[in-house]
Amino acid sequence: MFHYFSEKKYDQIVKDYINQQTTYQFIEMIGLGSYGVAYLIEDAITKEKFVLKRMKAKHTQKKKLRKKFSQEISMLREIDLSNVPSVLFCGEIEKIPFYIMEYVDGQTFEKAIFNNGMHFSIDRSLHITKELLEIVLKIHKKGIVHRDLRIPNILLKDDQLYIIDFGLSTYMKDVRLEEINNPKRAENYISDLYFIGHFLLFLLYSNFTPTKKKERSWQEELELPPPITEFIERLLLIRSPFNSTEDALLSIPLKSISQVHE
Numbered sequence: 001m002f003h004y005f006s007e008k009k010y011d012q013i014v015k016d017y018i019n020q021q022t023t024y025q026f027i028e029m030i031g032l033g034s035y036g037v038a039y040l041i042e043d044a045i046t047k048e049k050f051v052l053k054r055m056k057a058k059h060t061q062k063k064k065l066r067k068k069f070s071q072e073i074s075m076l077r078e079i080d081l082s083n084v085p086s087v088l089f090c091g092e093i094e095k096i097p098f099y100i101m102e103y104v105d106g107q108t109f110e111k112a113i114f115n116n117g118m119h120f121s122i123d124r125s126l127h128i129t130k131e132l133l134e135i136v137l138k139i140h141k142k143g144i145v146h147r148d149l150r151i152p153n154i155l156l157k158d159d160q161l162y163i164i165d166f167g168l169s170t171y172m173k174d175v176r177l178e179e180i181n182n183p184k185r186a187e188n189y190i191s192d193l194y195f196i197g198h199f200l201l202f203l204l205y206s207n208f209t210p211t212k213k214k215e216r217s218w219q220e221e222l223e224l225p226p227p228i229t230e231f232i233e234r235l236l237l238i239r240s241p242f243n244s245t246e247d248a249l250l251s252i253p254l255k256s257i258s259q260v261h262e
């Protein structure tokens with residue numbers, strides 16, 4: 001029977017490996033997800049920081065998950081964009097796959113909103129969404145769809161956006177819109193647009209203080225200018241979906257804000 005080290009024990013194994021067998025120094029664990037663990041490390045000489053991400057020990061015997069992990073590495077290599085950390089090195093420690101990537105010294109939107117209390121105006125939210133769509137369009141042009149564009153996977157550093165965690169990404173397929181039952185898992189651009197719709201709602205809600213006890217729909221609570229509500233409804237498939245990522249990008253209602261303020 002295969003026996004695996006407990007995750008905690010494995011943290012120590014990674015720490016020893018980094019400190020004793022590489023030119024990096026172990027700093028700390030920075031993320032523990034359902035499939036992987038991420039650690040902050042630094043180059044012993046230059047002090048430049050990097051991230052080592054490994055599979056969770058309990059998953060390493062699952063062929064499908066090992067394949068997914070190695071696909072995550074290949075996709076990061078294929079994407080090759082400044083807004084997505086690039087992979088420097090990959091290998092195995094005690095049969096557990098890992099890779100080392102660039103560190104984004106920023107904050108996730110989850111931390112920005114919920115820990116640091118950042119507020120995003122309608123104007124800023126739409127501009128950030130535009131920037132996100134521009135990056136996502138470049139990724140889609142490489143035939144890859146992220147499928148997990150949630151607030152913990154999008155980082156902000158010096159007003160620049162970065163996308164991490166390609167663990168659920170897939171190569172795009174030719175999917176007919178009528179065949180999509182679950183937009184989150186769709187193997188085409190629809191999935192990313194759907195997540196971006198929710199991402200935009202998180203940004204807009206950062207500026208919202210409930211005045212009524214009863215919970216209402218986001219349309220009622222946020223009272224956005226109609227073109228913005230319509231834009232979000234199309235991302236969320238409440239209205240006719242966008243025909244492509246370019247279509248969504250070209251339809252961002254940036255003008256509707258200046259009209260409101262006039």
Ligand SMILES: Nc1ncnc2c1ncn2[C@@H]1O[C@H](COP(=O)(O)OP(=O)(O)OP(=O)(O)O)[C@@H](O)[C@H]1O
Nearest residue numbers: 030031033034035036038051085102103104165167
């Ligand atoms: N390149 C990076 N730069 C900065 N922080 C990072 C980087 N990669 C990962 N992190 C941090 O580590 C956390 C976990 O990384 P990641 O989301 O890739 O792992 P995961 O195991 O797939 O997580 P989950 O199961 O929650 O999706 C992230 O939320 C982020 O805080």
